[in-house]
Amino acid sequence: MILCALLALLLAVTLAVSASATPAWTTYHRDAARSGADPDGVEPRPPSLDWRSPDLGAPIWGQPLLLGGRVYVATVGDRLSALDAASGAVVWSTSLGTPVPAGALPCGDVTPTVGVVGTPVIDPGAGVIYAVADTWDATAGEAHHVLVGLALAGGEQVLRTPVDPPGADPKALLQRTALNLDAGHVVFGFGGNDGDCGEYRGAVVSVPEDGSPASFWQTPIALPSKSGGAVWATSGPAVDGEGHIFAATGNPNPPSGQTASKYDYSDSVVELSPSLALQGAFAPPNWEAESNSDLDLASAGPELLPGGMLFQAGKDGIGHLIAEASMGAQAPAVYSHAVCGGHGSFGGDAYAAGVIYIPCTNGVQALAYDQAARSFTPIWQGPGDAFGAPILSAGLVWSAATGGFKGGGTKLYGLDPASGAVRYTETLPQPIADHFGSPSAGGGRLFISTGTSVTAYRVAQLTALSEPALSEPAAPGRSTP
Numbered sequence: 001m002i003l004c005a006l007l008a009l010l011l012a013v014t015l016a017v018s019a020s021a022t023p024a025w026t027t028y029h030r031d032a033a034r035s036g037a038d039p040d041g042v043e044p045r046p047p048s049l050d051w052r053s054p055d056l057g058a059p060i061w062g063q064p065l066l067l068g069g070r071v072y073v074a075t076v077g078d079r080l081s082a083l084d085a086a087s088g089a090v091v092w093s094t095s096l097g098t099p100v101p102a103g104a105l106p107c108g109d110v111t112p113t114v115g116v117v118g119t120p121v122i123d124p125g126a127g128v129i130y131a132v133a134d135t136w137d138a139t140a141g142e143a144h145h146v147l148v149g150l151a152l153a154g155g156e157q158v159l160r161t162p163v164d165p166p167g168a169d170p171k172a173l174l175q176r177t178a179l180n181l182d183a184g185h186v187v188f189g190f191g192g193n194d195g196d197c198g199e200y201r202g203a204v205v206s207v208p209e210d211g212s213p214a215s216f217w218q219t220p221i222a223l224p225s226k227s228g229g230a231v232w233a234t235s236g237p238a239v240d241g242e243g244h245i246f247a248a249t250g251n252p253n254p255p256s257g258q259t260a261s262k263y264d265y266s267d268s269v270v271e272l273s274p275s276l277a278l279q280g281a282f283a284p285p286n287w288e289a290e291s292n293s294d295l296d297l298a299s300a301g302p303e304l305l306p307g308g309m310l311f312q313a314g315k316d317g318i319g320h321l322i323a324e325a326s327m328g329a330q331a332p333a334v335y336s337h338a339v340c341g342g343h344g345s346f347g348g349d350a351y352a353a354g355v356i357y358i359p360c361t362n363g364v365q366a367l368a369y370d371q372a373a374r375s376f377t378p379i380w381q382g383p384g385d386a387f388g389a390p391i392l393s394a395g396l397v398w399s400a401a402t403g404g405f406k407g408g409g410t411k412l413y414g415l416d417p418a419s420g421a422v423r424y425t426e427t428l429p430q431p432i433a434d435h436f437g438s439p440s441a442g443g444g445r446l447f448i449s450t451g452t453s454v455t456a457y458r459v460a461q462l463t464a465l466s467e468p469a470l471s472e473p474a475a476p477g478r479s480t481p
Contacts, residue, residue, distance in 0.1 A: 024442060029063075034304065036389075037352040047424050052429055053083050068465055071084075072129055078097050079116075080120065115134055119236070130159070147163045149209070161207060165216045165218055177190075178348075180238070180239050181239070186209060191231055199227045202230040219266055225254040226253075248297045249269075280330060284297070301347075303348075309321050317341070319345075321374055322334065339367065365381045380420030388400035396414040397416075402435045429455055
């Protein structure tokens with residue numbers, strides 16, 4: 001009880017001292033480390049429905065983003081829209097191309113079309129929002145992935161550049177991960193479609209914001225596998241203060257009747273330099289068994305922690321603390337312990353005030369992180385249907401009952417951060433489209449994608465929606481064919 005009370009007090013103080021002047025949630029889970037903690041909600045109130053946006057024409061799989069008085073969201077119909085954060089009204093809406101018909105792909109779970117699946121990213125300094133669109137050429141029957149940059153002020157296109165990895169079959173790739181920023185570059189991952197059909201290699205992509213050609217790191221899949229190593233966790237790559245990129249890779253896919261036996265950086269956490277040079281990797285000690293049982297790490301993304309550590313859990317119910325400094329030697333984890341009651345973790349974690357909050361298929365779990373001892377201790381687990389990736393806002397942990405692996409959930413939980421007790425349960429006005437659904441927050445509001453619209457709740461005292469400069473982009477890029 002004493003530990004729980006101290007954690008609650010520390011969380012309140014931490015968020016209060018970091019409250020922002022301009023509400024901002026510009027990337028998945030708010031920052032490049034994927035912390036998922038909103039500093040604005042310092043005067044909590046019982047949640048109440050604030051607004052619901054108009055129908056945006058297609059399901060939303062990503063997390064809404066916020067900057068000042070606008071919410072930004074993209075759909076699998078290849079449309080990116082800006083909404084008024086106070087009312088939900090559409091400020092502007094821009095088509096990024098023709099989305100790919102779901103039936104044109106060899107397999108998958110995104111319907112009815114595949115357009116923008118991963119959460120976009122905003123560069124406030126440049127005045128641009130970036131998204132990766134899967135686009136369809138009906139005449140040629142071809143799919144192509146492109147990075148598109150739109151001006152925050154009016155939605156005009158300022159960058160468009162191809163991003164499919166060399167030699168890849170775009171139909172076999174899915175760009176599910178959230179985008180991140182790394183010193184003038186947009187960073188994201190590629191994996192395969194649900195079902196792992198076709199041949200693909202997982203990849204991390206870095207695209208200069210000036211429109212120069214993209215750089216790629218691809219998982220070097222070893223025979224007998226010809227496919228796999230997907231970078232597919234919805235939270236996407238994390239980026240540290242030195243610009244190093246951390247991404248989790250999925251299992252290899254050997255032909256039926258064969259097994260993977262040669263380590264090839266699949267089922268791993270890889271560290272890449274800003275130029276995408278491989279710096280090191282962590283692989284679980286039972287890499288071979290996990291790889292051949294589809295129990296890889298890539299179902300959740302890395303969470304960067306204080307003290308030069310990162311946390312990684314995946315499908316096998318084991319959490320690992322990994323020292324960034326030792327990854328070059330492929331050293332073992334500093335500490336490993338069972339999490340999620342042996343179930344898998346899918347999505348993105350959150351971290352604040354010494355506690356890691358992780359999404360589990362049997363309910364969100366809290367882990368007390370001991371930086372000095374370099375270990376963690378499970379302290380509570382939330383409702384069994386709170387599947388969604390958690391965030392922190394208004395003194396609570398928020399997680400959606402996303403409906404399991406098929407989506408369709410209609411509940412939003414507000415949990416006590418010290419005990420996991422349910423403080424509030426809200427019924428969403430429309431089911432969540434994706435089982436990775438996660439809210440965002442800022443300025444006293446919480447935003448969540450609900451099917452083909454965005455729903456906002458008031459969860460704290462509203463703060464002024466002071467606007468950053470939204471004029472012409474500071475450094476517009478260029479379009480390439």
